[in-house]
Structures are given as C-alpha cells and as structure tokens.
Amino acid sequence: MSKLIVMPVDDPSATLLSTSDPAAIAADLGAVGVTFEQWTADATLAHDAGQDAVMSAYADDVARIRDMGFGTVDVVRLHGDPNDAEFMSNAAAARAKFLSEHAHADDEVRFFVEGSGAFYLRLTRPDGIEAVHVALCEQGDFISVPKDTLHWFDMGTAPSFAAIRFFQIEDGWVGEFTGDAIAERFPTFDELVAAAG
Template identity: 60%
Template sequence: MTKLVVCPEANPSLPSLVTTDPTVIAAHLAGIGVAFEQWITAGPLPDSADQNAVLAAYADGVARIRAKGFDTVDVARLAGDLDDPAFLAKAAEARAKFLSEHTHADDEIRFFVEGSGAFYLRVDGSVHMIVCEAGDYLFVPKNTRHWFDMGTRPRFAAIRFFAIPEGWVGEFTGDPIASSFASYDELVSAGS
C-alpha cells in the first residue's frame, strides 16, 4: 500500500502526517512541487523480463512521458532469489548506492511497475517519506535533496525517465541525514 509519512528534519520520530490515501498524498506532494499519480499496471512481470520487455509492456505511458522531453529511458529492476547469497550481496550493493542523500541537475521521474521502494524527499525542513508501489508515478524536481531505499530484500522494477542523455547522475551531498530516518523495512513493517 502506498504510504506517506512526513517528519521534521530535526525529529525523525515525530510524524506530522501519516496517510495511505492517494488523494491526500497527491495534494500534499503537489504542495512541495512533486507530482504523484497512480497508473494502471500491465500485471506481474516474468522473472526473465528484461528492460526491452518492460518498456514494451508500458509503451503508451513511456511515449507520453518521452513526448514531454524525457528522451532517455531505462528500467531499474531488482528481482531474484531472496535465499541466494549472491543476489542479496548484489542487492545490498545497489541499496547502499541510493541510500545516501543526493540531488540531480535533472528532474527525476519514476514509474513503479513492480514491487515497492521508498523515496525520501528533504524539502522545507521536513522529510517526506513515500513508500511507492506498482502503479505509482513520482515526478521529483531537479535539485531536490532525496534518497531511495529498496529494503534489505528488494523486489521492484521502476521505469526511469531523464531529460539528459547521461541518464542517472547523482550529486551526493555528504549529509548523513538518511541514517536518522526510518528505513524502507521499518516503514513497511509499521503498517498504516
């Protein structure tokens, strides 16, 4: 279930808002310049689905976003045997990369087509934690401080859109704030 938790930067354990209502989530995020929508998904992906298969399944939506100037598109996907130590090591390495606060000189667009993960947006003295699931579309404006947590046992696929040909280019802030906030696993286990 999609979930939004908002806490002050200075007090990560004192939420000012907790909601699973998509209308409330969209309205709140719009207030900080972030777009949130829920799209229809094409259904479960086979484990063998590669980037081309995922993009083909969502060709209409991809074309709509590309028409807005986001010409570079890829798929971030982690799906594997959660009992396989090699997969878990690969997942831990990928998770560590995105857990540090960073910004982009480009707007960031993600459409989750499978599984879930949490985006943390640091805006106006608060951290806005959004657990995104299949069907969730998130537009984050350039230069927004944020990080992403896929959890310790990830299974997700997200189509990523970029206006720059280089694709994902993170500028890490060096601020350790991410370690002060609930992890994806904690957000999900806390229920709604």
C-alpha cells in the same frame, strides 16, 4: 499500499502527516513541487523480463512521458531469492548507491510497474517546516521529483521492484551527494514496511 509519511528534519520520531489516501498524497507532495499519480500497471511480466519487454508492456505510458521531453528511458528491475547470497550481495551494492542524501541535475521521474521502494524527500513545507517526506511507492505509482531536490532512495534489504526511469539528460541519474548523514537518522524502508504491518 502507497503511503506518505512526513517527519520534521530535526525530529524523525515525530509525524506531521501519515496517509495512504492517494488524493491526499498527491496534494501534499504537489504543495512541495512533487508530482504523484497512480497509473494502471497490470501487465504480467515474465520472471526474466528485461528492459525491452518491460518498456514494450508499458509502451503507451513510455510514449506519453517521452513526449514531455524525457528522451532517455530505461528500466531498473531487481528481484530474487533472499536466500541467494549472490543476489543479496548485488542487492546490497545497488541499495547502497542511493541510500545517502543526494540530488540530481535532472528531474527524477519513475513509474513503478512491480514491487515497491521509498523516496525520502527533504523539502520545506508551505508552513516553513523543513521535513522529510517519505513516499512509499508501489506498483502503479508515478512520481516526479524536481531536479536539485535533496533526497535518498531505499529499496530495502531484499529488493523486489521494477521501475521505468525517464531522463531529460542522459546522465541525469548520476547523484551529487551532500555528505550529510541525515538518512541514518530516519527509519529505513524495511522498518516502515514492518511498522505498517
């Protein structure tokens, strides 16, 4: 289930908002400049489906976003057996890449077509409170985070997701890290999923 949890930057134990209502998620994120939508993502993908197969299954969605100026498109897909040491090692390395606060020179635009992951967005709310907005995204969720937004992404310790990524500039995915350890003070993806039951 998609969910938005908003916590003050200075108090991760406090919750300003917690909702699973898609309209409320879209409205709250929209108020801070982030687009959140729910699209149809019901294509059956083979276990070994690669980038071309995923993009072909969602060709209409890919074309629609490309027409908005996002000329570079790729797919990130991670899933495997949590008992497979090699998969878990590769997953840990992939997770570590974006688990610290960073920003991009391009909008971060993602369409989740399998599984789930969490974006942690450090933004100032309309009421002036600086907060971390945790968008737990799942299959069918589309999110567009404006360039230069401070954030991090957590796919969990045993990731299982596929997302189509859209870029206006070819190396727009490269992160500029802040060096702030803020991510270490907030609940991880795994902790949030466990708490949701």
